[in-house]
Amino acid sequence: MKTTVRVIAVGLAVAAVGAVVTPVLAQPREIKIGGTMAVTGAFAVEWGPTAKAFMEEWAKMMNERGGVFVKEANAKLPIKLTVYDDGSSPDRAVELYERLATTDKVDFFTGPATSPITIRASTVAEKYGIPMVTAEANSPAIFARGFKWLVGADRPAPQWAEDYYAMAKALMDAGAMPRLKTVAVIQENTPHTMDVGWGGIHRAGIAGLTVVATETVPPNAADFSAIIGKLKALNPDMLYVATWAGTAAAFAKQAFELGLRPKELHIPHSTITDKYYGMVGASIGEGITGTTHEAHFKHGDKDAYFALRKRVGLSGFDAGWTSLRFIALEALTKAIEGAGSLDRAKVMAALRGLKYETLHGPLAFSFGVEVAGKKVDGVGNKSVFPAQWQNGKIEVLWPPEVATAKYRPRPQ
C-alpha cells in the first residue's frame, strides 16, 4: 500500500511540475538556434552552468541590439536560443538534438562541448540538414567524415603545437630562450589531449627539437612516479605535457617533488584557466608556458565580447572557451546576414564561404585540407596563443600584436 502510494505521489509530483513549466505561447518570427551543453557530468568541470549562461547572455545581448538583420524578412529578427543539458552523455545529446530538430524545430544548431559528444550530435545535423557551428570540438576525426552541414570555429588541436614551436624557434634564434635540443611528450589518453600531443610530437621539428620520449597516461592519471623516473634519466630540455589541467597539476607537483626540472615546461592546458597557478603554487607555477584561447583581442566585436564575459561573472582568463563560443555564434549570425535568409541551405553556403574579421583576426573555414593524416572539411582557424605564468598571472607571449609580456626562462 505504502509503496504504491509513494510511487504514485512521486509520479504526480513530477507531472505537476512538468505541467507548470510547459512552453510559452507562440512568438512572432524569430531565429531559432538550439544546442546542448555539458551543464552537468564529467565535462561540466570545464564548461558547466557557466557555458549555458554565457550562450544565453549572448542571445540576450544580440536581442538588446535588436537582433539580426534578415533581408528576406526586411527586418531585424530576434534570436531564440534553446540550450539543454546533455549531462555529458552523447546518447542524451543525440536525443536532445533530435528534439531540437523535430519538436522545437530550430533553424540552426550550435555544437555541444567536447569532441566525443560533437561526433554524435553532428550526425543529427547531417541527418536533417541543419547547419551546425561547433566551438570547442577540434578533433580532426569530427571533420573527416565528409559532412556537409558542419563547420567548427576552433583550429584543430594537432595544430596547436605549430604556434608554440614557431614562437620557440623565433625566441631561440633571437637568444631570448635558451637553445633547447630535446623534448619529451606526455599525453593523456583522451581524444583532445592525444591530438594536442600529436602536434607536440610531430611538429617538434619546427623548433629543431628531437623527441626523446613519448609517454601516454590513462585519463585522470594521478601517479607519475615511473614516468618521472624515466625522464630524469633522459633529462630532456623541454617537457610537452598534453593533459587536462587537473592531471597536469598532479604531474607538475610530482615532478617538482621528485626533482624533475626541465629548462622549459610547456603545458598547453595550464594557461587555459586562471586556476592552474593556485593548484600548484608559485614554486611550480612560475614560468610554465601553455596556450590560451583568451587574449586582449584587438579586432572584431571585442567590446561586446568582454562585456559579455563580465555579465556572466568571468574575469581574467577564466573559462578559456568563451572566445570560441562567441566566434561560433557570431559566425552563424554573420552567415545569416550574408545569406539574407533563414533558409538552411543558403545559410550553410554562406557559412562555407564566410570570411570576416573576428576577435583574433580574419576567420575562415577550410575545406579539403589535411590535418594529422586526415582529410578534413570545415575546420576553422581560431588559433591559440602561447602564454606563460609570470608573477602569478597569465601573460600572452605571442603573436606580438596581442602579447602582454616577453618570455622569461624558467627559474632553475
Add this chain to the structure above:
Amino acid sequence: MARALELVIGGLSLGGIYALLAFAMSLTISTTRVLNVAHGVFFVWGGAFERGIVRTLLGRSHQMLLVGSIMATFGLGLSMESALGYGWVTFVDPYPVFSSPLAMFPIRLGDVALSGSRLVILAFVVVTVMSFHLFLQKTFLGKGARAMAQNFDGFLVIGLNPYRLSMILFTLAIMATAISGAFYVLAVPLNPYEGLPLTLKSFTVVILAGVGNLPATLVAGALLGVAEVATSQFLGTVWAPAVSLAVLFLVLVVKPTGLFGKGVY
C-alpha cells in the same frame, strides 16, 4: 639502485593515498553492511547524510540491503556531485577543481628523491588508521562496532541499538573521509565528477585487505601502490589502472576474504 628504491618508495607512498581512501569504507561495510558506492563522492563533499539512508536500509535482509544500498547511494552520489559542481560554479568559482599547493616539498635521501606531500599523507593516514583501530579495540563504542560486524543478530540480542551505533560510525567515517579528501588534494587534484572511480579504488584496497581489518588497509594500499608503479615502469602507465582491477579480481577469486581478512563479512 637509487632509482629502484625511489620507485619502491613511490609505490609505498602511493599506497598511503590508497589506504586513505579505503579505511573508512572498510569500517562501514563491515559493520553496517551498507555498500556505499558514493564513497568517492563523499571523499570530495563530506556531508553527514547517512541518517536517512542507513536507518532506512538497516533493517532489511542481506540481499535487499546490498542492492538497496548500492542504488540509494548511487543516486545520492549523482545528486551530490551535480549539486557540488553546480553550487561551486555558481557561487564560488567557474572552475571546480580542488587542489592544494601546500605541504609540497622535495625530500632527498642521498640519491633518492621522495615526495614530501605524499609522506605527509602517509603520516596522516597511519595516525588516523591507528586511531580508529584503537577506537575499535579499546572503547565501548568500538567494541560494539566489532560486535555488530561479527554477528549482527547477536548484537541485537544483547540489546544494543544498531541505529545509533551505525549513525555514529557513519558520521565518523564520513568525517574521516572528508578530511582525507582534504589531504588527498595535497597530492592529486579532485573535481566533483570523479567520485565513482575513486570508490572503485577504495573497494580494491578494502577487499584486498579484508573487509573490517583497518590496519590491513595500510598494507594493502602499499602493495597496490607498488604494483601500480611497477606496472607503469615496465608496461607503461596506461596499464596501471588495469593492474588494480586485475589484482582485485584475482584476490576476489582466490581469497575473497582478503589477504588479512578475518572473515568478518
Add this chain to the structure above:
Amino acid sequence: MNRRAATLTVVTIGVLAVLPPLLSSTWLLVMFLSFLWLILTANYDVLDGFLGHINLGQGAFFGLGAYVTTMMLNVAAVQALGGLALVVSALVAVVSAALFAAVMAVPLFRLKGLYFAIATLILIFLLQVFALNLGDLTGGSYGLYVPPRFFVSTFVAYYVALAVAIVSVGFNFYLSRSTLGLAFRCLKEDEEGADSIGLHPLRYKTIGLVLASVPSAAGGVLFALNAGFIDPTIALGVERSLLPPLMALLGGTGTVLGPVFGTAIIRIIETVFFHYLRLPVPSMLFFGLTLMAVALLIPAGLMRSPRVRRLSLFRAFSS
C-alpha cells in the same frame, strides 16, 4: 497464463508495433533506447531475481556486442560480404559475448553477494581499460566508426529492439514457469540443498549468465549500428551496469513484469527531467535524488507490493 494477461500482452505489443509512424524521431529514439534498457534489465533479472546474484557487469555484454560488431565491420574482408556483413558481425559479436560469459562464469561464480557484485563491476572497468589502451584494435579513446552503409535507421532498430526485448521478457516468463527457472530458484534459495539433489550450481549459473549475455549483446550490436560511433565511455559506460539493477529493483526482481515497469518508470523520469523540466538547477541532481528515493522507499519493487498483486490483471505475471 490466464486469458486476460495474454490479451493484454498482445495488445501492448500490438500498440508498440504500430507506434513508430506516429512518433517524432525524438520519441522514436527515446523508445528505441528504452527497449535497450529493458533488454539489459530483463537480462539482469535472470541473474538477480532467479539466481540471486547481483550482476553489476551486465553492461559488459552490451559493450562487447557493440565493440565486436563495429570492429568487424571495419575489416575489409567482412565489408566485402555486403549485406551479409551485418549478419556475420552481429553473430560474431553475440557469440563473443556468450563465450566471455561462459569463461568469466568460472571465476565469478566462486563468489557470492557483495564480492560477486564487485567482481562483475570490475569486468566493465577492465574492458574499458582494454578498449582505451588497445588503440590499434579498438580505436582507443578516439573510438570507432561504423561504415555508413551499415547504419541501421532508428525506425528499423526500434522493431528489432522490440523483438529482442520481447524475447528477453518472454524468456523471463518462460523461466517463471519452467523447470529451468525452478532449478534457478532452488539454487537461489539453498545452494547446498540444490546441489545435493543433483543441480550442479556452476553448470546452471553458467547457463543463466550465458543466456543473459546474448540479448544484451544483441542490444549492444543494435546500439552501435544505430549510433554509428562508439568509444569506451559510450559503449562501456558504467550507467549501463548500474541502472538496470535499479530498474529491476524498482519493478520487482524475480517477476516478469518487474523489469518492464521499472525500466518504463525510470526512463519516464529521466526523459521528463532532461527534456522538459527547465529548472535552473541541473537535471542530474534531481535524477539522482529520484533514484535514491526510489531505492529507499520501494525496497521490494512494485510487482511485489501486495496492493499491485491484488489486481488480478497482474496476478498471472507476478511470481
